[in-house]
Amino acid sequence: MAVKFSRQLFVPILVFFVLLPYVAKASPIKFESLQNLKQAQKGEVVNGIHQVKQFLKAFGYYPHQINLLDNRFDDVLESAIKTFQEFYHLNVTGEIDHSTIKAMSTPRCGVPDINLEQTSNGHNHGMFHFVSNYTFFGGNPRWSKYGLTYNFLPDSLEVVNLPVLRTVVASAFQKWASVSPFRFQEVAQGNRADIRIGFYRGDHRDGYPFDGPQRVLAHAFSPPDGRFHYDADESWSTNPGRSQIDLESVTVHELGHNLGLDHSQYQTAIMFPSIPLGTIKRNLGQDDVNGLRALYRY
Structure with a gap:
């Protein structure tokens, strides 16, 4: 009630x-909606890719200065996926594979994982050089x-x-x-x-x-x-x-x-x-x- x-x-x-x-304005993506993306390759245009870009941007993995979130699997998306995979201790492939889809689909907190001002032990860290703490x-x-x-x-x-x-x-x-x-x-x-x-x-x-x-x-x-x-x-x-x-x-x-x-x-x-x-x-x-x-x- x-x-x-x-x-x-x-x-x-x-x-x-x-x-x-930042507080995220996107959501974890439903597992079923990503299944058709498992075979997507860089350079292809596939319906649903924009959802992945929205998710990665909302949670800090995709550059915030990029506003065009289309269905093209481009270099920026591949880099963002690798960053996400590294954060979640997945196999870093840059591909939208099963484990990546599962991680993106898991219920979560609305606060992003990464922001440019974020600090660890008082020091800034780069996007591809996480400190696991x-x-x-x-x-x-x-x-x-x-x-x-x-x-x-x-x-x-x-x-x-x-x-x-x-x-x-x-x-x-x-x-x-x-x-x-x-x-x-x-x-x-x-x-x-x-x-x-x-x-x-x-x-x-x-x-x-x-x-x-x-x-x-x-x-x-x-x-x-x-x-x-x-x-x-x-x-x-x-x-x-x-x-x-x-x-x-x-x-x-x-x-x-x-x-x-x-x-x-x-x-x-x-x-x-x-x-x-x-x-x-x-x-x-x-x-x-x-x-x-x-x-x-x-």
Whole structure:
């Protein structure tokens, strides 16, 4: 059951680019829609190639200055596919093969994997020279305090029973608190809070619309913005079946973004960008712990 309340106030789009360089406006691509591309060769024009380009551009792999996203398999696309394959530890072929299609089709976070300002251990890294560990947002934004408040937005859709949601979110916050000096306290709706959480559907007036089931699951903004949005159209569960999304796993990941961590290449890290349906992945990896420690220098 979904209950919709009043809309939140619009925030100028300039703020989004200052606080979070990019939030993806494309989605993971449905597995079936890419099957006809497996035999595509460089130089060919194949219907559907533009979807791959849109996906790779949205998540940081395709040059943002290129606006023509046509169906030609060109050199730029081959290079972008290789970068994607390297990030996901796939065989680097530059081809749209089965493993690449599967990775592109997996439900994921809406925050891109790569941006030009992204840093790892405080140093910029090139597109083809990944460091397989934690990364930060450009400029290393972080909170200036360790005591943070959070609440649930009053215009959020009622997708998960509030007592259940409160329990899950508190557990996710505790994962980060247990490895850091951070302490998190819930405050009542209407009170000012550092991190603000809600469920939204489609265009929810933050500039980054959601896309329906089993695609982009959620997105969160880096400090000190503090917004955290779930896609209300997902099949959320605290005990997921094969076609459901684990609520706490995604919550722990998105809170990492709220604290200032970007995506990690380590598949065992909570900050790895994608999570298959039915997967429970609620515990921090050492890479996540190291990343937070490096960012806040404690």
